[in-house]
Amino acid sequence: MGMRGKVLGLTGDEAVAYAIKQVEPDVVAAYPITPQTIIVERISEYVANGEIKTEYIAVESEHSAMSACIGAAAVGARAFTATASAGLAFMWETLYIAASCRLPIVMAIVNRALSAPINIHCDHSDSMGARDSGWIQIYCENSQEAYDAAIQAWKIAEHPDVLLPVMFCLDGFVLSHTLENVHTLPDEDVKEFIGERKFVKVRSHEGREVPFVLDPENPITIGPLDLYDFYFEHKRQQVEAMKNAKKVIVDVGREYGKISGREYGLLEPYKLESAEVAIVGLGSTMGTAKVVVDKLREKGRKVGLLKIRAFRPFPYEEVIKELEHVEVIGVLDRSLSFGAQGGPLFLEIRSAFYDFERRPLISNYVYGLGGRDMPPDLIMQIFDDLEKIKEKGRVDVLLKFIGLRE
Amino acid sequence: MSGEKLSLKDLARKRDLLAPGHRLCAGCGAAIVARLVMKATRGPTIVACATGCLEVATTIFPYTAWRVPWIHSAFENVASTASGIEAGLKALKRAGKLKYDHVDVIAFGGDGATYDIGFQAISGAFERGHDILYVLYDNEAYMNTGIQRSGGTPKYASTTTSPAGKVIPGKLELKKPISHIMVAHRIPYVATASPAYPLDLMRKVRRGLEVEGPAFIHILAPCPRGWRFDPRYTIEMARLAVQTCVFPLWEAENGKYKLTGVSRSIARNPKMKKPVEEYLKRQGRFRHLFTPENRHLVDEIQKIVDEEWNWLLKMCQLS
Numbered sequence: 150m151g152m153r154g155k156v157l158g159l160t161g162d163e164a165v166a167y168a169i170k171q172v173e174p175d176v177v178a179a180y181p182i183t184p185q186t187i188i189v190e191r192i193s194e195y196v197a198n199g200e201i202k203t204e205y206i207a208v209e210s211e212h213s214a215m216s217a218c219i220g221a222a223a224v225g226a227r228a229f230t231a232t233a234s235a236g237l238a239f240m241w242e243t244l245y246i247a248a249s250c251r252l253p254i255v256m257a258i259v260n261r262a263l264s265a266p267i268n269i270h271c272d273h274s275d276s277m278g279a280r281d282s283g284w285i286q287i288y289c290e291n292s293q294e295a296y297d298a299a300i301q302a303w304k305i306a307e308h309p310d311v312l313l314p315v316m317f318c319l320d321g322f323v324l325s326h327t328l329e330n331v332h333t334l335p336d337e338d339v340k341e342f343i344g345e346r347k348f349v350k351v352r353s354h355e356g357r358e359v360p361f362v363l364d365p366e367n368p369i370t371i372g373p374l375d376l377y378d379f380y381f382e383h384k385r386q387q388v389e390a391m392k393n394a395k396k397v398i399v400d401v402g403r404e405y406g407k408i409s410g411r412e413y414g415l416l417e418p419y420k421l422e423s424a425e426v427a428i429v430g431l432g433s434t435m436g437t438a439k440v441v442v443d444k445l446r447e448k449g450r451k452v453g454l455l456k457i458r459a460f461r462p463f464p465y466e467e468v469i470k471e472l473e474h475v476e477v478i479g480v481l482d483r484s485l486s487f488g489a490q491g492g493p494l495f496l497e498i499r500s501a502f503y504d505f506e507r508r509p510l511i512s513n514y515v516y517g518l519g520g521r522d523m524p525p526d527l528i529m530q531i532f533d534d535l536e537k538i539k540e541k542g543r544v545d546v547l548l549k550f551i552g553l554r555e
Numbered sequence: 556m557s558g559e560k561l562s563l564k565d566l567a568r569k570r571d572l573l574a575p576g577h578r579l580c581a582g583c584g585a586a587i588v589a590r591l592v593m594k595a596t597r598g599p600t601i602v603a604c605a606t607g608c609l610e611v612a613t614t615i616f617p618y619t620a621w622r623v624p625w626i627h628s629a630f631e632n633v634a635s636t637a638s639g640i641e642a643g644l645k646a647l648k649r650a651g652k653l654k655y656d657h658v659d660v661i662a663f664g665g666d667g668a669t670y671d672i673g674f675q676a677i678s679g680a681f682e683r684g685h686d687i688l689y690v691l692y693d694n695e696a697y698m699n700t701g702i703q704r705s706g707g708t709p710k711y712a713s714t715t716t717s718p719a720g721k722v723i724p725g726k727l728e729l730k731k732p733i734s735h736i737m738v739a740h741r742i743p744y745v746a747t748a749s750p751a752y753p754l755d756l757m758r759k760v761r762r763g764l765e766v767e768g769p770a771f772i773h774i775l776a777p778c779p780r781g782w783r784f785d786p787r788y789t790i791e792m793a794r795l796a797v798q799t800c801v802f803p804l805w806e807a808e809n810g811k812y813k814l815t816g817v818s819r820s821i822a823r824n825p826k827m828k829k830p831v832e833e834y835l836k837r838q839g840r841f842r843h844l845f846t847p848e849n850r851h852l853v854d855e856i857q858k859i860v861d862e863e864w865n866w867l868l869k870m871c872q873l874s
Contacts, residue, residue, distance in 0.1 A: 220639025
């Protein structure tokens with residue numbers, strides 16, 4: 150189980166590129182941006198060396214990258230792109246179009262801060278800014294998870310109950326440029342797991358049941374003008390698809406576990422049994438936080454953590470289930486929503502508990518903006534703070550900045 | 556079937572791929588252009604359309620006028636969307652997953668989508684050499700949003716964002732030489748065409764589909780609403796634009812310029828060339844030019860048209 154593949158020393162970007170090589174999508178359309186570049190460089194090499202038959206489109210912008218993916222996916226091809234920061238921001242319009250046209254495109258986001266001032270290092274302001282675009286979002290803790298997500302994403306996106314694009318996110322530099330041992334699957338296992346892209350049937354304007362793809366024998370119109378008489382219903386369908394995605398992410402994660410020995414779900418609890426205080430977060434910092442939890446547990450402190458893997462769809466019920474016994478929760482956000490009560494993850498977690506009978510105390514910690522380091526001692530400080538809140542029985546300051554000079 | 560062999564008789568028998576019942580205005584040049592372009596297709600075809608009149612008025616959900624697979628993505632990205640379609644088809648064919656030997660890809664964009672917001676995407680797609688036919692239906696302003704000026708609006712035309720006022724006589728800038736810019740991309744085929752000369756238009760569309768690599772056809776699409784003329788005169792406006800050399804008909808295969816149709820006749824017999832006034836005076840958007848104080852602007856337009864025509868004649872001789 151999972152032992153058939155090779156263990157390779159790969160950076161996060163290389164792990165993504167290697168997975169994409171094994172998936173061998175029909176089209177990759179991408180524009181270079183730090184720290185995503187290694188992904189597109191490697192894929193270009195695979196194409197140049199004839200290792201994959203993928204059509205690589207070196208587009209002139211990220212807007213065109215997503216637009217080309219839209220065209221390719223609409224004609225029945227598997228389409229992949231990767232970007233970061235400003236590139237994702239430049240795609241903004243087309244993100245909504247890809248999702249609303251129900252095209253199962255897959256995209257790697259190598260998280261990087263947004264300008265201004267220009268900064269090439271990690272935070273989550275780029276992907277968090279796209280959280281309402283209708284894309285499924287999966288956050289990765291390490292290169293292994295990025296590799297695994299790059300394979301699972303296709304099966305989630307193309308599931309007939311879902312048909313939504315998937316972006317999986319890995320932290321810029323922290324993961325993208327850092328070497329790790331990555332357990333890979335044999336090529337044939339990946340191909341078999343992904344299978345062939347299938348198409349749902351839709352009723353065409355000629356009244357026939359036809360595959361949902363641009364096919365000259367079965368013409369359909371994609372992306373029409375859709376006004377107040379139908380637009381709302383179409384949005385409602387996207388809500389339903391996103392709901393369905395929850396089950397599909399879990400099913401695909403379980404199925405993937407069977408071939409790899411690594412099972413995935415919507416979230417990952419870590420030492421939450423009997424925890425009195427816990428932190429919730431996503432991305433690479435959760436790896437550091439696990440080490441901190443281990444150390445504190447050794448000292449007998451009742452701490453734990455909850456890692457969110459799927460941010461869209463957001464696993465509200467599952468979050469409550471995991472944290473219902475916890476008295477104080479610290480939510481870690483690596484991005485801001487200016488003018489809001491807290492960061493995007495905080496707002497979700499706090500909202501999740503609104504209808505819960507026994508609401509825990511919840512505090513927000515914003516950290517790591519523009520790549521500011523988040524070493525174990527800072528996470529330790531957060532746990533200290535959470536225990537203080539527990540003693541006091543109330544949250545005095547809702548939003549705190551960690552590792553910031555004030 | 557080669558482009559040269561198209562006959563009106565055969566084309567008339569072909570089923571319209573842009574069906575009637577769409578909601579483009581009476582006398583809309585774009586509707587005629589799109590219908591003629593689709594008449595000239597040669598086999599399995601996929602159409603991508605930029606945001607604009609043609610898109611909104613032909614696909615009001617749950618209706619569509621398109622009898623071919625059709626996609627609209629956004630305003631500025633029809634060339635990149637078409638790039639993806641073409642690349643997808645190529646990859647599917649290579650993988651043995653395409654049931655057709657070949658599928659033609661046509662991208663439609665208006666002047667806003669082509670001269671302005673989508674310019675970069677077209678330039679990128681042409682540099683990359685995708686085998687697509689880009690059709691610019693040029694009604695010379697943002698007609699869908701209410702007649703705002705674009706990079707394709709001619710000098711001194713009055714639009715809602717370049718209005719002829721007491722001080723400023725309409726748009727002060729020249730129309731961007733879009734087709735020559737496309738020739739400069741060194742793509743295999745560029746042409747201009749007019750719905751007043753349907754056979755010439757359809758022959759060029761067919762040629763654009765036949766060449767391997769990008770093709771660009773710039774078609775003037777008179778707009779009764781925006782140009783301010785009676786809808787019954789659409790074809791007459793399109794014809795006058797060619798007869799006055801405001802919009803000459805030419806094609807450039809592999810950079811080699813060649814006049815076609817009436818423009819070729821005018822080059823041989825310059826007496827056939829009509830003064831621009833005959834074209835301008837028929838349109839409300841140029842009405843302000845026909846006052847005593849603005850009269851010299853008509854002369855200026857004539858001078859510009861003459862210069863551009865002479866430049867084109869030189870290009871045709873040189874290349």
